[in-house]
Amino acid sequence: MSPLLTLRDRARVARHHIVLPEGTDPRVRDAAGRAVAEGLARITLLAPEGTPVPPGVTLEDPKTSPRRNAMAEAFLAARARRKPTPVQAVEAIGDPLVWAALMVREGLAGGTIGGAIHTTSDTVRAALQIVGMAEGAPLVSSFFLMVLPESHPTRPGAGLIFSDCGLVIDPSPEELAAIAHQSAASARALLGVDPKVAMLSFSTKGSAHHMRVNKVIEAVEIARATADFALDGELQFDAAFDAGVGASKAPGSAVAGQANVLIFPDLDAGNIGYKIAQRIGGATAIGPVLQGLAQPANDLSRGCTADDILDMIAVTSAQIDAAHG
Ligand SMILES: CC(C)(COP(=O)(O)OP(=O)(O)OC[C@H]1O[C@@H](n2cnc3c(N)ncnc32)[C@H](O)[C@@H]1OP(=O)(O)O)[C@@H](O)C(=O)NCCC(=O)NCCS
Numbered sequence: 001m002s003p004l005l006t007l008r009d010r011a012r013v014a015r016h017h018i019v020l021p022e023g024t025d026p027r028v029r030d031a032a033g034r035a036v037a038e039g040l041a042r043i044t045l046l047a048p049e050g051t052p053v054p055p056g057v058t059l060e061d062p063k064t065s066p067r068r069n070a071m072a073e074a075f076l077a078a079r080a081r082r083k084p085t086p087v088q089a090v091e092a093i094g095d096p097l098v099w100a101a102l103m104v105r106e107g108l109a110g111g112t113i114g115g116a117i118h119t120t121s122d123t124v125r126a127a128l129q130i131v132g133m134a135e136g137a138p139l140v141s142s143f144f145l146m147v148l149p150e151s152h153p154t155r156p157g158a159g160l161i162f163s164d165c166g167l168v169i170d171p172s173p174e175e176l177a178a179i180a181h182q183s184a185a186s187a188r189a190l191l192g193v194d195p196k197v198a199m200l201s202f203s204t205k206g207s208a209h210h211m212r213v214n215k216v217i218e219a220v221e222i223a224r225a226t227a228d229f230a231l232d233g234e235l236q237f238d239a240a241f242d243a244g245v246g247a248s249k250a251p252g253s254a255v256a257g258q259a260n261v262l263i264f265p266d267l268d269a270g271n272i273g274y275k276i277a278q279r280i281g282g283a284t285a286i287g288p289v290l291q292g293l294a295q296p297a298n299d300l301s302r303g304c305t306a307d308d309i310l311d312m313i314a315v316t317s318a319q320i321d322a323a324h325g
């Protein structure tokens with residue numbers, strides 16, 4: 001069964017409460033209505049009073065909600081380190097991304113999903129500032145759950161993790177190693193697979209020499225030291241993904257040719273790479289899913305469809321399950 005159908009089935013069991021801050025967008029309202037009708041989740045939409053919402057969906061307007069005072073207090077607590085003034089707090093909670101993140105922080109919703117309208121920077125910043133990092137997490141990064149089309153010649157319908165395609169712009173070797181570990185854990189939690197992690201480069205096993213290749217080689221060494229999963233690099237994408245090319249370019253590798261977690265060396269490669277796989281390769285791309293946060297808060301591409309949002313609701317639901325053991 002497709003990993004996305006499996007995730008939707010899992011979501012139906014828990015029917016978590018998820019807040020969608022961009023209730024002014026028709027794709028978001030469509031996905032909210034379908035999520036409720038199909039029993040995937042309970043949904044609160046944030047939008048101005050009077051916005052028409054699908055049956056069963058709760059509407060909340062941050063500008064008029066009776067919770068405004070409590071939310072301003074929650075904002076002051078969340079950002080205490082930065083010492084905002086009460087006036088700044090009232091202004092901040094007028095931003096639906098901030099309001100939704102506060103709902104998650106305060107336990108009023110299990111997760112939030114934005115980004116259909118807002119940029120990734122704005123969406124992620126609200127999550128970083130209000131939800132914050134999970135205890136012990138080295139950083140917050142992101143991944144896309146990529147599902148290959150059924151027509152794919154070698155891995156029809158396969159689920160893959162692509163990281164980081166959305167958040168960390170130019171990771172250091174240490175950060176790249178941490179992204180590999182976070183992504184392996186996400187692959188286990190979401191796809192239930194044994195992670196086979198490929199650290200991608202324009203070089204395979206010394207075929208090219210450059211400081212950018214050295215960064216990946218260093219990340220491989222750091223990540224491998226504590227990995228309880230298969231990890232190899234540096235590998236070009238074809239060597240990581242294609243069994244024949246993997247056998248010829250990286251013979252003996254436990255990952256080459258069978259990678260299911262692909263770690264890109266920087267955000268240029270990751271963001272461009274996932275969009276090529278989606279728009280030319282026909283893969284379904286669900287993300288950016290954030291990893292390393294204290295509670296689930298996820299982003300979308302502004303090019304997303306209502307179906308993508310529905311799938312992100314299912315992914316967020318699985319993260320809520322994972323967070324509660
Ligand atoms: C995510 C992003 C906005 C963070 O940028 P930033 O300039 O560090 O943002 P801020 O300074 O407002 O940081 C907010 C907080 O998060 C922290 N932070 C930033 N990046 C972090 C990360 N990867 N992990 C953990 N914390 C992080 C900051 O230290 C800061 O903490 P503080 O406010 O408590 O001091 C930035 O990395 C970015 O724009 N990434 C690219 C997004 C993008 O355009 N993607 C392409 C399309 S998907």
Ligand SMILES: CC(=O)OP(=O)(O)O
Nearest residue numbers: 166288300301302303
């Ligand atoms: C993830 C991403 O690229 O987001 P957007 O398309 O909104 O820039």
